[in-house]
Amino acid sequence: MMTHGPILQVVLPLLVAPICFVFSRFHRFCWIVACVISWIGLFISIRLFFQAEQGVIVYELGGWAAPWGIEYVIDRLNAFILVIISAVAAIVFPYSLTSIKAEIDPRQRGLYFTCMLLCLAGLLGIAITGDAFNLFVLLEISSLSTYTLIALGRDRRALASSFQYLIMGTIGATFILISVGLLYSLTGTLNMADLAERTQNLHTSRTLKVAYSFLIVGIGLKLAMFPLHLWLPNAYAYAPSAVTVFLASTATKVAIYVLLRFLFNVFGITFSFELLQTEWILIGLGLISMLFASIVAVFQQNIKRMLAYSSVAQVGYILLGIGLLNINGLTAALLHIFNHALIKGALFMSLGAICFRVGNTELKNIAGIGRMMPWTMAAFVAGGISLIGIPSSVGFISKWFLILAAIEKGWWPIVVIISICSLIAVAYIWRVIETAYFKTPQDSGTRYVEAPLSLLIPTWILVFLNYLFGTSATFTIDFAATTATLLLGAGR
Template sequence: MIEAHLPIWLIVVPMMTAPICVLLGSRRAAYVMALLATGATFANAVWMMQKVMQTGTIRYDIGGWEPPYGIEYVVDSLSAFVILFVSAIGLLTLIYAPPSVKKEIPESKHYLFYATFMLCMTGLLGMCVTGDLFNVFVFLEISSLSSYALISLGRTRRAPLAALQYLILGSVGATFILIGIGLLYQMTGTLNMADIAARIDTVHGPRTMVVALAFLTIGLYIKMAVYPLHTWLPNAYTYAPSVVTVFVAATATKVSVYAFLRLIYGIITPEFAFDMLPLDLALRILALVGIFAASLAAIFQDNVKRLLAYSSVAQIGYMLLGISMNSSTGLTAGIVHMFNHAIIKGGLFMVVGCFAYRIGSVQLSDWKGAGRTMPWTAFAWAVGGLGLIGVPLTAGFVSKWLLLTAAMESELWPVAVLMLFSSLLAVIYVWRVLETLYFQEPTGAAKKAVEAPLRMLVPTYLLAGATILFGVWTTYSAGLAANAASMLLGGTP
């Protein structure tokens, strides 16, 4: 009986934990509740992934009302994959959190942090599991509103300002998405995504379809931080508490990419978006411009959080590049890069949090020689940096190799060449940090620093280890991504 209701428990458990954390009003009690709820959610995600692999798509009708009259939750090979890594990152972030939270968030707000964290996770998981388009918007706003609150918890006065900037641009994106949903509802009279896809006429339909697609695409571009609609992201990642940056950077933009995949392949159809309209060309151009512009910006940053923030904008470009190719290999590359970037960037931001905890700064100029006083933390940066570059035997290599293969299969030779050059830019900004850590004399706080607490190093090394593991053992991550790509292109779930 319980097993049949696990899709709804995926949302209910973190959602109900949030108000309980507030009612408890205690830092320790709130942390224990959040950790237990996140652990249960991750176990649930693992079970659903196994179930989907064995029996196919899981469907759950809320209140017993069948779609399109009721809201349906759908867990297929794509959503199960995203749910799995979002819940895993959430669990590791909470294990890592206490020292960082104590250092960077006022003690009076600790229980509010855990409550808001659970709401953010609720929104992200809800976007992945719901089969109702309006519910996608609702859960998107739950995750966004809680992200604004989490970012504003930073100790500096710039944190609330960064949250406000994110709120303004996020609200613009949400408005565009809501208008697009309204137009689709006007044309079809339903909000169930499968039902919209069945009713919509992508060949002889009205021009309203193009307008709806435009509104939804631009809204999701803002949420994904696609260049040049990325301006909210650098400040949000830079001034948020380190533990917030770890979770948001590893999950939020990836879930928005997931929503974009659902829009193109589950509702509008790639034939309409890529054949009748030149969306694939537009995606390709924006992706390549974003990769180079953001990577160049990253090279000149002294704030390491901002460096990684611009790097994230570039990595979103790689995901869009895979989607734009509209092929099995390209889609597989885009989907697996969502997973690989989550573990790589989550691990790197954990490293930044470790340095911030001991040195008290995220400025590269303050990290001189820290590789000698904090060797384990510095080595974790080296592993994550190699993954970000795409060195063989790391997860990042798998993504870029698949993207390169997809480009050559589609005879997009200029794209393949530009991808290779873009990796050299990543070498530059990763090496700048390594050079500072290992080849300069320790000064100031870095000279007196000691290794980060084990509680922070263990989850950091779990993600660093995953970067190597999924670069060597590609059957699981790339295999799940290939199944999801096959399902999106019309194969079996």
């Protein structure tokens, strides 16, 4: 059975989703099933991760060899992404049951789990597939379920932001579809490895360049690359808390993976960087989104929205790391994919706990909450420290490598900008801490009690991981560095 690991990873959630749908009235049942599936998924992905260390795993669907059939290809890079997604799912699913009690109508709770399973399967599928068109289909599975999940938020603005995301997301997907069509017209294939081979001697083709740019724009919409990030802050702010946790730690990461895959493997370094000089675009957009989004984050009144802008900034760090195009930069990018999932997971989860008691995440309403919900706020502070990048937290490690990479190039202004952005992060995290600990509630009668353990335990697991991988980081660093070397070597 273990040879079928790659397909089971994706199909198991898809198999139980219809069952959850039929029994959606019994949301506890759906919850148990979803949790079990997410843990099995985590187990499979860890096994695949160690298998992929030994060599690339290929799984031919329907028994048809690629490029005629669709194949799943797992190498070091996407095995790593798979572990991130399934680990986040394995923590968010148990967290969900309590969290959605305050935020989702009882009749919709079963459907919530169905959608989460579908979204999980879609994201895993995107990370695993080796076929460009299959990627589009899986992308739509995850997108449609994401739109629904966002719209489940209680505020009516959740509906409007979900619709906005639906429009932008579909435009992005259609751009990817156009690009795949152009690639097909040039090469006659849809398989990624085959595409890489067959585009080698087409580098001067204008059609290839257009296909390339449409793909970048399409993926850019999905990963909220500046200035295509407009959908993200609203979507994250008004979605139910558990959904925000899940999306913030997985969805953009998968999009970055797709970007890496196409830049380095499908189009190849020679085309993407030596010929088209994409690194300047990545560096430029990365820096702008870091600065712009960090500054905007400081002025937000809603903490969730503030963290959403911070996510846009963090995507900027990752893009910058890719754009620096040396081993340290790419290592930083890969590390930050993982680390940011941990950081934002912990932060949004503690916000979810606050939301559970307070009912919303407006800054003015959390005054004095540090004393009423000490454990929740402590988790937030710990996550915030990691976000800022203080040594011994994971946030420090990725920033450290990013700075190393910039120094290696001798680009001191970038080092300065990175430090400025970290200082701005201090500013916006401090605003929350100040309000929570040093202000008294406007209405002195309000009392909140500590969040239930079912929310605190998953939150603290993530906080713990933040510092575990922050203090003993050799494993992740080694892994990221080797993968980075492989990626950079692939096109040379």
